[in-house]
Amino acid sequence: MMHKIFLWLLVSIHSAACSADALQIVVLDVGEGQAILLKRENRGILIDTGHAGTARSLLDKLDQYRVTQLDHLMFTHLHPDHASGYFRIREAFPTAYIHDNGDPAALVSPIDMVRWTADALLADPNRQAIAVRERLDWMGVKIMPVWPERLEGTHLNRNSLVLLIEYASANALVMGDVDIEVERQLTNGKSLPKNIELLVAGHHGSRHSSHRPFLQAVNPEVCVISVNSGNVRGYPDASTVQRLKDNCSRLYRTDRYGDIRLTWQTGEVMIDKKQSAE
Numbered sequence: 001m002m003h004k005i006f007l008w009l010l011v012s013i014h015s016a017a018c019s020a021d022a023l024q025i026v027v028l029d030v031g032e033g034q035a036i037l038l039k040r041e042n043r044g045i046l047i048d049t050g051h052a053g054t055a056r057s058l059l060d061k062l063d064q065y066r067v068t069q070l071d072h073l074m075f076t077h078l079h080p081d082h083a084s085g086y087f088r089i090r091e092a093f094p095t096a097y098i099h100d101n102g103d104p105a106a107l108v109s110p111i112d113m114v115r116w117t118a119d120a121l122l123a124d125p126n127r128q129a130i131a132v133r134e135r136l137d138w139m140g141v142k143i144m145p146v147w148p149e150r151l152e153g154t155h156l157n158r159n160s161l162v163l164l165i166e167y168a169s170a171n172a173l174v175m176g177d178v179d180i181e182v183e184r185q186l187t188n189g190k191s192l193p194k195n196i197e198l199l200v201a202g203h204h205g206s207r208h209s210s211h212r213p214f215l216q217a218v219n220p221e222v223c224v225i226s227v228n229s230g231n232v233r234g235y236p237d238a239s240t241v242q243r244l245k246d247n248c249s250r251l252y253r254t255d256r257y258g259d260i261r262l263t264w265q266t267g268e269v270m271i272d273k274k275q276s277a278e
């Protein structure tokens with residue numbers, strides 16, 4: 001696999017500064033849930049916030065990473081482990097633009113926190129739903145939803161935004177909590193690149209995600225599972241971990257390594273040798 005980016009993978013948040021054209025992607029360790037930071041200079045985009053209980057520590061992390069301006073806050077979907085940090089993050093960054101999938105099912109969800117978050121987003125003047133074939137351009141970074149083609153039913157996970165991120169000829173995929181059925185449709189479609197440098201695996205490594213044909217279709221270099229240790233649902237599933245090991249050049253987990261940090265620059269892929277993968 002040819003790699004046109006220069007990539008560092010570090011767990012330390014105190015590493016050396018990067019050059020001005022670098023994009024940092026940090027899969028943040030937020031315990032049970034997911035939050036991903038894209039950072040250039042002192043500006044950032046958050047994809048998901050983790051849950052409300054860890055929002056204070058997420059703000060501390062943004063401070064440690066020296067993010068003084070949050071330009072966009074995106075939600076793959078509104079389950080609490082991805083979106084209930086909204087309230088605290090919103091208070092800290094009142095001007096950030098909010099983007100979500102606009103799933104109407106969230107407004108009538110039997111899960112209270114989902115409903116409350118959906119209600120708050122509906123009332124947020126800086127919120128705009130984003131859909132397939134729309135694109136967010138931010139500081140040279142392109143962020144494109146490749147899923148869902150349409151919002152259907154009440155399956156919030158299946159309606160997760162799947163985000164393709166392009167920068168410096170490199171690609172990352174953030175799968176949200178989609179399952180194998182969505183992966184199958186994406187694999188059969190035309191929206192996926194043939195090689196990706198980073199895959200944030202779907203649904204915290206559930207047994208219903210990261211199936212082999214999908215992994216073979218996107219040929220990932222680095223894969224990351226965002227999961228807490230002792231997860232009550234048994235994530236990540238052992239067979240899913242094995243599939244990821246078989247199909248990713250390197251696999252990292254936030255429960256084992258904390259924040260997973262990648263720095264992308266023009267050049268080749270390089271991974272810190274001090275960091276041992278699964």
Ligand SMILES: [Zn+2]
Nearest residue numbers: 033079081177
């Ligand atoms: Zn989740």
